[in-house]
Amino acid sequence: MADNPAKPNLSQSQAEYIVKKYYNLTPSKLRSLPSYDDQNFCIAAAEGGAYVLKIMNSVHTQEPTMIELQTYAMNFLHDNGLPTQTAQKTAMGYPMFLKRIDCGSGLQKYLVRLLTYLPGxxxxxxxxxxxxxxxxxxxxxxxxxxxxxxxxxxxxxxxxxxxxxxxxxxxxxxxxxxxxxxxxxxxxxxxxxxxxxxxxxxxxxxxxxxxxxxxxxxxxxxxxxxxxxxxxxxxxxxxxxxxxxxxxxxxxxxxxxxxxxxxxxxxxxxxxxxxxxxxxxxxxxxxxxxxxxxxxxxxxxxxxxxxxxxxxxxxxxxxxxxxxxxxxxxxxxxxxxxxxxxxxxxxxxxxxxxxx
The missing domain is CATH 3.90.1200.10 (Aminoglycoside phosphotransferase (APH), C-terminal lobe)
Incomplete structure (x- = not known):
């Protein structure tokens, strides 16, 4: 299967670095989750809790307002008693951020979010x-x-x-x-x-x-x-x-x-x-x-x-x-x-x- 050029391809060490630096969490377990055009990692934190680190593909990264609204909606529905993920804020207080990452073919911008992991x-x-x-x-x-x-x-x-x-x-x-x-x-x-x-x-x-x-x-x-x-x-x-x-x-x-x-x-x-x-x-x-x-x-x-x-x-x-x-x-x-x-x-x- 041909690679999707818009899809990020971070290494596990790059994912660990982002979680430590931006969320002040220490991954005790980290594994890749299947996804078609984004990249997802399931993370268990030593401090407690399970999360999904979601790195948006470079195409959707160009629609930050759309992603912000989707994130806002998830948080809103969770507050209204529905079982949705919520976005964890970074150490600086942001629900998502833009990061330049080199996945092997030069630096590219990707939107990054850390979402709560849902069981099931x-x-x-x-x-x-x-x-x-x-x-x-x-x-x-x-x-x-x-x-x-x-x-x-x-x-x-x-x-x-x-x-x-x-x-x-x-x-x-x-x-x-x-x-x-x-x-x-x-x-x-x-x-x-x-x-x-x-x-x-x-x-x-x-x-x-x-x-x-x-x-x-x-x-x-x-x-x-x-x-x-x-x-x-x-x-x-x-x-x-x-x-x-x-x-x-x-x-x-x-x-x-x-x-x-x-x-x-x-x-x-x-x-x-x-x-x-x-x-x-x-x-x-x-x-x-x-x-x-x-x-x-x-x-x-x-x-x-x-x-x-x-x-x-x-x-x-x-x-x-x-x-x-x-x-x-x-x-x-x-x-x-x-x-x-x-x-x-x-x-x-x-x-x-x-x-x-």
Whole structure:
């Protein structure tokens, strides 16, 4: 696999030096964590506590305001009772800093943060019980309700117009459609885009707007065992896609991704919807568009992944992880149709809520 030229490549001794000099902590254990375009080290401090030293890639380093807002949001959500990482301040009192580092090809600037370490494993690694999926929906809604109260002088940076991963940007997929030429899936994606334009877009003004995480997926939710032999959510990570969107976008994204690891994907929506609506009930327009928004997210995943592979063919395996699992789910939901899937989701959600 070819190296990502923007990705930092610090040695362990360089990482130890940064932790000692800037945070006055002594690493007793230090190991690398996997990451695609940043560099992460897990650190146990002799003074107590576990942390993640995160060195941002040189591209994202050029967006310090965006990184500052993501860091601020994590701290804000933690203060509001959600299991997010928090940024540890440097000895000089800063939540992040810019450092010139030589990773072997000359000095480059990188943004550096030290975040608290969250216990747990990815939710994709454990069985998705209805109760856990309910908690996923409930947590996602609580997160967005809290984010809607967040104040910051530069929040407008998160408007992110034409952000390709926003569900407002579905029409932008059309310019990448050639990557599906010759694939029967092309007709499915075209049909979903048509439904987005004719069913979703006209009702967009009725969607409640808010700041959303934007990537509440099976790799960004951590869980750990609870007292009743099940699992509880122990962490929410990766705020890199945070943007101003709509509450229903977050719900659709959550359902789409949580279906990827479930043996019967259609069962996922009801429990997540029940959890979500225990905090933030949908209005009529949001309910009517949920099906097409879930399919739109699956289409985004497929088309953007295929396009990315044309740019980075050496990284195909990594880039196609989610979309490979999403393709059969997209086909199945599309074939079942809106009416049948909605009946399954909404009836299941009602029964789940009645049982609470």
């Amino acid at each position: 494993i990815h939710i994709s690694e454990v069985p998705s019980s209805p109760q856990l999926l309910y908690e996923v929906g409930r947590t996602a809604a609580k997160m967005d309700v809290a984010l809607n109260e967040m104040k910051h002088p530069q929040l407008n940076v998160l408007e992110r117009e034409d952000f390709i991963w926003s569900l407002s940007s579905i029409p932008l997929l059309e310019k990448y459609m050639k990557v599906l030429e010759g694939d029967p899936l092309l007709e499915v994606v075209k049909s979903v885009l048509h439904q987005y334009k004719t069913t979703v877009a006209p009702q967009n003004s009725s969607f409640r707007k808010c700041l959303i995480h934007g990537d509440f997926n099976d790799l960004n939710v951590l869980v750990e065992a609870n007292e009743s032999n099940g699992y509880k959510i122990s962490g929410i990570i990766d705020f890199g896609d945070m943007n101003f969107g709509c509450y229903v976008y977050e719900l659709a994204i959550t359902i789409a991704y949580m279906m990827l690891e479930h043996p019967n994907a259609i069962e996922v929506g009801g429990a997540i919807l029940a959890g979500w609506e225990s905090v933030f009930p949908l209005n009529a327009a949001e309910r009517d568009c949920l099906f097409w928004l879930v399919l739109s997210r699956l289409c985004q995943s497929v088309v953007i992944a295929r396009h990315s592979v044309t740019l980075q063919p050496e990284n195909e395996e990594y880039l196609m992880i989610s979309s490979k699992k999403g393709i059969p789910i997209l086909r199945k939901l599309f074939e079942m149709g809106k009416e049948q899937v909605e009946k399954e989701w909404f009836q299941s959600a009602a029964q789940f809520s009645d049982g609470k």
